[in-house]
Amino acid sequence: LLTSPGMIFVLTSSAVASTTSAVGSPRLQSFASFLRDQHASLVHQIAAEDGGAVFEPHPWERHADDPRLGGAGCMSVLEDGDVWEKAGVGITVTGGLLTEARARAMSERGARVREGDRFAAAALSLVMHARSPLVPTFRADVRVFELHHEGEEPQRWFGGGADLTPSYLSEDDVTEFHRFWRSVCAEHECADYAAFKAWCDRYFYIPCRAGARGGGG
Template sequence: MTETFEAEKAQAAAWFRTLRDEIVTAFHALENRHEGSAPAGRFEVRKTTRSADDGADAGGGEMSVMRGGRVFEKVGVNISTVHGTLGARAQAAMAARKGIPGMVDDPRFWASGISLVAHMQNPHAPAVHMNTRMFWTPHAWWFGGGADLNPCIEYAEDTAHFHAEMKRACDPHGGALYDELKAWADEYFYIPHRKRARGVGGIFFDDLNTGNWAADFKLTQDTGAAFLPAFVPLVDRRHQTPWDEADKDIQLRHRGLYAEYNLVYDRGTKFGLETGHDPEAVLMSLPPMAKWY
């Protein structure tokens, strides 16, 4: 069995909150330095809860959402720290994916993380997703996360910049790591029924447990910290690009891909709903408007 990891849990949860605060501050700054017909957007913050079957305290978090701003049409930056016992279906999924022994005998869990999705006003500015998380059971612990860029109108230089920042975060942890995590993202963010990726990729990892908690946490921190320098310059570059209704139509149809992926395939969406977390927080990732034909 693993140790209780109380100090490590507290350290991880505190860092996810710090990263949330840094991102919210940076996004407020983006809203204020770009002109637009709408007033600068502000995040609305509310508490979220997880519902335990027996009514016991099961943790929760904070949902920070901005809607209808100058730059962001909708952006959410959520943090959560939840705990309890996994239901039978969640136990089976964990045991199958991670090979965790003893899950049926002791299905307790603890999880904390940050999850971000941004949908932009200007069709030339890319949508983006980022999350990092730590998961603990009495028999295992691991980290997961990553970030991927989802432009509806692609610019090669934007893709190159985003990937360069992801690589910069990975390189101190091993020269081959970026290629490995990029390939994992390409596989994970693929939409089989559309036979295409939902965006231009990024990095993704899960089940990270090398046996060295501090080293694994540092990789998680470095990939999370890479998000703002990877994304903010792209918004600054594209937000003032003129666009027309044809561009908006392309954006709305591309958002349909994003919605399909998150509702059909995304593990985080499935886990959040399966374990009783606030559905508004779990489904925060969905775009405010989308289109299908």
């Protein structure tokens, strides 16, 4: 059952599918649907590359009994594979009302929000640990947060990133990692590789080591 690409899609997406159409604006719903497709594709491709293990889906759903937060998601986990010691691909689609604490925290960071504002969010993340210590650990995520004010267009914040953490540092791996992301950014006018790299360098900087974690992001 789990080795069939079609069934992988059903198992890993069923908990999220019913929520996607009910959370956020049409634009966010479209993005959440795109993330569902990417989740299914990643699960299939990573398992196929491993060849020795399959993903076990762990769907979850938060029901509407709490009006402040509802949604669904799925964490798919592969363990003890031929290539991957452990890999996880997760998707989350949530929505609800901002609590007083969350609204205050966002306001302190410059957002125009208030308690009770309706929000929606969608995210996809993955972490991959190879069996060989010579293969770096890879982590990546992409997400959007949408905020609704009555009678106004939604505000949206997009974010995400990717980073490489080797056990044994290989300059070739780091060079290829950054070459790939530079080429991805070059395909999109709104993507500034130099600025994104600078943000990651600050985020991954470890003062006690006077350097970035692993190969940076």
